[in-house]
Amino acid sequence: METETRIAAVGFAAHETGGDLSRWSFNRRAPRPKDVVIAIRYCGICHSDIHNIHNSWGYSRYPLVPGHEIVGEVIRVGTGVDNLAVGQNVAVGTIVDSCRHCGPCSNKLEQYCEEYPTLTYNGIDRTSGETTFGGFSNILVVDERFVHPVPASLELANVAPLLCAGITTYSPLRHWNIGPGYTVGVVGLGGLGHMAIKFTHALGAYVVLFTTSASKCADGLALGADEAILSTDAETMQTQANRFDFILDTVPVAHPLNPYLIALKLDGTLCSLGIPAAGLDFDPGLLAAGRKQISSSGVGGTKETSEMLAFCALHGIVSDIELVGFDQIPDAFERLERGDVRYRFVIDIAMGPAALQPAPA
Ligand SMILES: [Zn+2]
Ligand SMILES: [Zn+2]
Numbered sequence: 001m002e003t004e005t006r007i008a009a010v011g012f013a014a015h016e017t018g019g020d021l022s023r024w025s026f027n028r029r030a031p032r033p034k035d036v037v038i039a040i041r042y043c044g045i046c047h048s049d050i051h052n053i054h055n056s057w058g059y060s061r062y063p064l065v066p067g068h069e070i071v072g073e074v075i076r077v078g079t080g081v082d083n084l085a086v087g088q089n090v091a092v093g094t095i096v097d098s099c100r101h102c103g104p105c106s107n108k109l110e111q112y113c114e115e116y117p118t119l120t121y122n123g124i125d126r127t128s129g130e131t132t133f134g135g136f137s138n139i140l141v142v143d144e145r146f147v148h149p150v151p152a153s154l155e156l157a158n159v160a161p162l163l164c165a166g167i168t169t170y171s172p173l174r175h176w177n178i179g180p181g182y183t184v185g186v187v188g189l190g191g192l193g194h195m196a197i198k199f200t201h202a203l204g205a206y207v208v209l210f211t212t213s214a215s216k217c218a219d220g221l222a223l224g225a226d227e228a229i230l231s232t233d234a235e236t237m238q239t240q241a242n243r244f245d246f247i248l249d250t251v252p253v254a255h256p257l258n259p260y261l262i263a264l265k266l267d268g269t270l271c272s273l274g275i276p277a278a279g280l281d282f283d284p285g286l287l288a289a290g291r292k293q294i295s296s297s298g299v300g301g302t303k304e305t306s307e308m309l310a311f312c313a314l315h316g317i318v319s320d321i322e323l324v325g326f327d328q329i330p331d332a333f334e335r336l337e338r339g340d341v342r343y344r345f346v347i348d349i350a351m352g353p354a355a356l357q358p359a360p361a
Contacts, residue, residue: 006030007037010356011137012326013063014053021053021136021329023354024063028141029128033080035141038090039359043135044069044160044319045345046191047252050333052122056277060122067135068094068120069160069346071150075359081144089150091309093163094299096120096132096146108303110146136326138349139359148305151313158318161191161344162308165319167300169196169248170308172271173203175297176246180204185247185263186225189216192250192273194320194343197223200248202315208244210260219342223320231259242290244268254278257294261286269293319344325352 006027013024031037049066051057070092074084084090097118098110105113118126121134150159169192178184182205186196189211200207201224209220209228217228229236240263247260252274260270261282272280272294286292300308312318320343324332332345349356 007139007141009133009137009139009359011065011133012329012354013065013133013136015063017055017060017062018053019062021066021326023326024065026063026065026133028133028139029125029130031076031078031141032127032143033078034143034145035078036074036081036084036090036144036147037076037359038070038072038092038140038142038147039075040070040072040135040138040140040349042071042157042160042349043067043137043347044164044321045324045329045332045336045347046164047336048164050336061131064122065133065136066121067137067347068092069163069165069344070120070135070140071156071160071163072140074147077144084144084147084149089152089156091148091150091159091163092120092135092140092142092146093148093167093305094120096123096142097126099126100145104301107301109301111299111301136347138356145302148302148309151309153313153316154309154318157323157346157348158321159309159312160346161195161319161321162312163305164299165191165344166195166199166312167305167308168192168273168297169250170199170311171300171304172248172273172297173199174304174307176269176271178203178205178246182206182245183208183243185210185244185260186220187231187247187249187260188251188274189213189220189223189343190250190339191319191341191344194223196248196250197225198317199311201225202311202317237263242266246271248273250274252276254281257282258286261292261294264290264292266290267292269295271295271297273297319346321346323348323351326354326356327352
């Protein structure tokens with residue numbers, strides 16, 4: 001029952017396809033019994049934010065408030081909330097609801113909901129039919145199922161990117177049981193790639209970074225990679241055949257997959273997270289020659305997200321970030337497009353001349 005009043009919010013929205021973000025006042029839904037109200041402190045900038053602003057996937061609705069790597073503090077809880085309390089630091093990722101009764105939802109794999117999950121922004125609220133608005137904002141109303149307590153030992157701002165870049169890489173590494181004795185390749189060193197190296201290293205596997213940039217080889221080693229290989233070096237690439245159990249490809253643009261299929265061992269898997277719009281470029285014959293597989297994976301569900309945060313607390317893992325204010329977003333988008341960030345931009349909502357007022361408790 002929506003007996004309460006709606007929650008006044010302020011954020012930054014695109015009002016048309018490809019439009020610049022500007023300050024925008026709007027309302028969040030009236031909190032339901034299982035909802036918590038969160039004062040947002042930080043929100044990561046994901047490459048998909050840029051895609052959605054530009055309607056790259058054809059389903060953007062405007063005004064569009066991006067942001068799905070959200071951390072903040074609980075400032076209100078509904079009467080039916082069991083597991084969260086006012087004052088707690090929490091995180092919200094890419095999904096804020098799902099059907100909750102299909103097979104994947106029953107197993108807390110809500111990202112694979114057969115009725116499609118409700119996205120944190122540019123989604124449709126399953127009850128009211130309203131558009132959802134993301135974390136480039138000062139306040140959020142979310143059902144507690146999709147809200148994760150943040151371990152106290154982790155720096156809050158650096159936790160934000162774990163909710164998309166982090167879980168998107170952690171989930172496949174866990175699904176394919178990566179651990180000691182495995183040799184894993186990570187292709188690309190951006191927001192996803194840097195998390196993939198940290199997780200793979202902490203899981204005890206041998207990690208090899210493939211990058212097209214000589215300067216990123218040294219960065220990869222500093223992040224925990226055991227080796228870094230320049231993928232443009234054809235001679236070295238030829239020596240990689242039949243070496244890898246698993247390769248996590250984080251590159252979002254089309255590129256030849258054949259060198260990586262050759263690098264896999266018998267029964268090895270290449271997991272492509274980038275899903276390039278132009279499709280995958282590979283020779284199917286290479287799959288037959290070694291019973292190899294190409295697969296993919298999408299973010300992570302609530303169970304695995306909680307598990308990832310506990311794993312991060314245990315191993316002291318967070319994202320490497322660069323804090324920005326809302327006034328710096330055009331510059332951040334432009335730098336993100338050319339891969340010039342180590343390794344994730346995170347908006348501090350209280351920073352700079354465009355700072356938002358913290359949400360009132
Ligand atoms: Zn994302
Ligand atoms: Zn479902």
